[in-house]
Amino acid sequence: DVKVTQSSRYLVKRTGEKVFLECVQDMDHENMFWYRQDPGLGLRLIYFSYDVKMKEKGDIPEGYSVSREKKERFSLILESASTNQTSMYLCASSSQWVAEAFFGQGTRLTVV
Amino acid sequence: AQSVTQLDSHVSVSEGTPVLLRCNYSSSYSPSLFWYVQHPNKGLQLLLKYTSAATLVKGINGFEAEFKKSETSFHLTKPSAHMSDAAEYFCVVSPLSGGSYIPTFGRGTSLIVHP
Numbered sequence: 001d002v003k004v005t006q007s008s009r010y011l012v013k014r015t016g017e018k019v020f021l022e023c024v025q026d027m028d029h030e031n032m033f034w035y036r037q038d039p040g041l042g043l044r045l046i047y048f049s050y051d052v053k054m055k056e057k058g059d060i061p062e063g064y065s066v067s068r069e070k071k072e073r074f075s076l077i078l079e080s081a082s083t084n085q086t087s088m089y090l091c092a093s094s095s096q097w098v099a100e101a102f103f104g105q106g107t108r109l110t111v112v
Numbered sequence: 113a114q115s116v117t118q119l120d121s122h123v124s125v126s127e128g129t130p131v132l133l134r135c136n137y138s139s140s141y142s143p144s145l146f147w148y149v150q151h152p153n154k155g156l157q158l159l160l161k162y163t164s165a166a167t168l169v170k171g172i173n174g175f176e177a178e179f180k181k182s183e184t185s186f187h188l189t190k191p192s193a194h195m196s197d198a199a200e201y202f203c204v205v206s207p208l209s210g211g212s213y214i215p216t217f218g219r220g221t222s223l224i225v226h227p
Contacts, residue, residue: 031212040121042202042219050212090156092215099144099163099206099213105155 003027006091006104013111019078021107023091030096032074034058034066037088037106046089049074050096081111114139114207118218126226131190133221135203138184144213145186146204147177156202162186173197198225 007022025032031050035043035058045058047066055066063085067075074093078085088108094101119134137143147159160171167179177188186203203218 033215035217040219042118043217045214045216048212048214050210056210094213094215096212099215100146100158100161101206101213101215103148103156 004091004093004102004104006089006107008107009105011107011109013078013081013109015082015111017078017081017111019081019109019111021076021078021089021091021109023074023076023093023104024072025074025093025102026072027093027095027102028071029093029102030071031094031101032068033092033094033101034064034074034076035090035092036060037090043090046076081109083111085109086111114143114205114216116145116203116205116216116218118201118203118221120221121219122222122224124224124226125193127195128192131188131193131197131223133188133201133203133223135186135188135218136184137186137203137205139205139207142181144206145177145179146206146215147171147175147186147188148202148204149199150202151199159188159201193223193225195225195227198223 004025033048034046037043049055049068065077090106091104092101116137145162148156160169162179170176206213
């Protein structure tokens with residue numbers, strides 16, 4: 001069965017902390033994505049990666065960075081967390097040949 | 113850029129009555145389109161997908177959607193709502209950009225089902 005695993009379901013961090021959100025997929029997919037979900041706004045793309053060490057900015061990359069050192073792992077980094085980054089974060093992966101993406105369960109991040 | 117518009121932020125129906133959730137897309141070519149459902153405190157679940165085969169697509173739990181190119185629509189329907197259908201629904205288009213398909217989400221429609 002297809003699996004995208006996010007390391008934490010819930011996280012609480014303090015303003016100014018450096019935060020790492022981790023995502024691992026077991027399907028050998030080329031593409032991986034990070035989205036942010038907020039009520040009334042749907043899911044908005046932060047960054048995506050189409051290969052190891054390759055990344056592209058999405059619609060809302062400000063305040064975030066990413067790392068993809070291995071094909072199966074894609075990390076989202078908040079260099080200095082702020083309260084406006086309190087949100088649900090979802091990771092996804094897909095094959096480069098197919099439009100369907102597979103999603104993790106999400107990490108609900110609260111920045112206090 | 114391709115995008116999707118979900119025409120209703122909330123839809124309220126009575127149990128046993130039909131459901132219609134509306135989605136319009138913008139695309140310069142035949143797109144790949146999806147509907148996902150998200151129940152409270154749960155992850156996204158794929159309901160159905162259109163990838164240029166049959167225009168009427170059947171999904172899980174009795175849902176279906178019809179791709180209408182002339183109207184650039186991909187509305188989700190169900191003949192009879194059940195209480196368990198209460199959830200957030202997302203219409204998604206996946207355009208090809210630089211060699212990769214990039215899922216682009218609508219803002220979501222909250223389906224409320226009354227007993």
